Amino acid sequence: MVSMEVMDAISNRRSIRKYQDKPVPEETVLKIVEAGVRAPCGCSLQKYSIIWVKDEEKRKILWESCRKYPFILEAPVTLAICADLRNLLRMIYTSENTPSIDNEVNLISIKHKFKAIFDAGLVAENMTIAAESFGLGSVFIGSAFANLNVIETLNLPTGVFPLCLLCIGYPDEDPSIRPRLPLHSVLFIDEYKDLTKEKIEDAAQNMNADARVTGNTVWIKHAKRKLSTDAETERKLKLAFIKTGFLSNENIDTYVNVKIKE
Numbered sequence: 466m467v468s469m470e471v472m473d474a475i476s477n478r479r480s481i482r483k484y485q486d487k488p489v490p491e492e493t494v495l496k497i498v499e500a501g502v503r504a505p506c507g508c509s510l511q512k513y514s515i516i517w518v519k520d521e522e523k524r525k526i527l528w529e530s531c532r533k534y535p536f537i538l539e540a541p542v543t544l545a546i547c548a549d550l551r552n553l554l555r556m557i558y559t560s561e562n563t564p565s566i567d568n569e570v571n572l573i574s575i576k577h578k579f580k581a582i583f584d585a586g587l588v589a590e591n592m593t594i595a596a597e598s599f600g601l602g603s604v605f606i607g608s609a610f611a612n613l614n615v616i617e618t619l620n621l622p623t624g625v626f627p628l629c630l631l632c633i634g635y636p637d638e639d640p641s642i643r644p645r646l647p648l649h650s651v652l653f654i655d656e657y658k659d660l661t662k663e664k665i666e667d668a669a670q671n672m673n674a675d676a677r678v679t680g681n682t683v684w685i686k687h688a689k690r691k692l693s694t695d696a697e698t699e700r701k702l703k704l705a706f707i708k709t710g711f712l713s714n715e716n717i718d719t720y721v722n723v724k725i726k727e
């Protein structure tokens with residue numbers, strides 16, 4: 466059975482960056498979050514937390530810390546989506562001789578840390594679709610990812626890693642639907658394939674149709690700019706990963722000789 470409502474909500478969704486000055490009822494927000502937590506989750510462990518940021522001071526700090534996008538302040542609802550291993554560990558270790566949770570976080574496999582990030586991403590996407598179904602618009606703020614100011618402002622302890630903000634509100638703009646890469650450049654049968662020159666050109670042309678993404682209509686330039694980094698940014702990112710216990714401080718070179726197949 467195909468639900469047209471669900472397909473419509475998915476196909477018509479686009480990021481909204483301008484919101485009406487109109488509050489979203491609390492029960493609607495709670496329904497959106499409920500839809501979020503209905504997302505599938507690895508091992509049925511729900512390794513995430515959502516922080517609804519209502520405090521005006523904190524919202525202002527988030528705005529300052531996340532590139533000062535005006536819509537962070539304008540959106541009536543701001544949710545911070547975090548991967549969270551901490552509360553799960555606290556549920557596991559309830560006895561008197563509870564070990565140090567910070568230490569336990571560090572001992573958790575990197576597999577579960579990545580899976581926690583995956584779980585939280587699924588929650589995030591479910592919430593955008595649910596928001597759409599209530600006639601609301603939304604946008605993610607990626608600069609909250611591993612952001613040290615966000616960690617401090619929201620008091621995120623070891624085991625809790627900030628992924629993004631999700632701003633939600635009634636739309637005050639009607640942007641067009643953004644293009645996507647053609648299916649032939651993201652869907653493969655049976656094995657992975659490097660894209661051919663023709664497919665790359667076709668894909669880029671498809672994306673160039675959206676001048677807003679790039680500001681200069683050349684999507685590849687936009688992609689290159691977005692992927693570039695610098696030592697200071699990398700240092701801060703690494704610090705956030707270590708601070709939250711999502712990356713151990715040991716030398717990654719330890720693992721380079723691991724054999725995949727005998």
Ligand SMILES: Cc1cc2nc3c(=O)[nH]c(=O)nc-3n(C[C@H](O)[C@H](O)[C@H](O)COP(=O)(O)O)c2cc1C
Binds near residue numbers: 479608
């Ligand atoms: C993880 C993530 C982070 C994002 N961060 C930002 C952001 O910081 N600022 C912004 O304006 N849009 C942000 N977006 C929205 C994307 O720009 C948008 O989803 C993309 O351009 C496709 O457009 P559409 O959502 O309208 O289809 C983010 C989206 C994702 C999934």
